[in-house]
Amino acid sequence: MKTTRNTTAKTAVLEIFGKSKTALSHTEIYKQIEDVCDRVTVYRILDRLVNDDIVHKIVDLDGTVKYAKCHHHAQRVHIHNHAHFSCEKCLEITCLENVKPSYIMPHNYKVNNINFTLSGLCPNCLNSNI
Amino acid sequence: MKTTRNTTAKTAVLEIFGKSKTALSHTEIYKQIEDVCDRVTVYRILDRLVNDDIVHKIVDLDGTVKYAKCHHHAQRVHIHNHAHFSCEKCLEITCLENVKPSYIMPHNYKVNNINFTLSGLCPNCLNSNI
């Protein structure tokens, strides 16, 4: 039974997530705390946070990997079945907590997880695009 | 007006796509034709094929980038709105041409493209898992 510990670096990472409304890449996080810890440490912290279901991993259409804090509802089993929006202009990724796709699968597939990412223009960029 | 040319390498890549039922990564493709052309050339060919809508790019839940040949239907505008399945066991990615998610978006978003990837066990691995 591995116990997780609270370290300075982990706290710093969580604080960054708390302040951000959008998903963050490893690089974006590391830039904000490069005086606190090593690059590798950030990778390991992110791995642990994902494992502990505190953060979830998002991959956008281009293959960019980002992380966002999980908003736990009253669910027992924690599945990230909400959608993500990737803005083509500002490159920000946001969680669309309320957008959940419905679909019909062929038989003989066992679905454990889904990733539903939409791309285009976010409200901000759509308005400034006139 | 850039015209695209048919080269030996491009033909070789297309032949590989023709034979494969699943999506392929750059590495998988390159391994099959490393005597035909350079690694960089494969990257550039894939870029062009995506641009010309002959192949589409798929990113799975882990961030692995793969490519699959497009199956054009009678549509004018070519949008890849079908789902992809990523098997956790054999790691293969297949197109689920008939699975299309339905969803409701908030206002003020302009959606240009979607990526709907499901992961779990494919029929093959599900059967051999007993």
Place this chain on the structure above:
DNA sequence: AACCAAATTGCAACAATGTTGCGATATTAT
């Protein structure tokens, strides 16, 4: 408060993946 086991970190080194510049080559239209 000191101690101990184990989780975490830093560092260095490596690996995989993707990009760029540029001179050389191959393709296509005329």
Place this chain on the structure above:
DNA sequence: ATAATATCGCAACATTGTTGCAATTTGGTT
């Protein structure tokens, strides 16, 4: 056949992520 240019090969670089190991830090226990 020729000319324009799309494509290629090579080398070099950039980014992202991983691994091993010794040193440090943490949380619980005495």
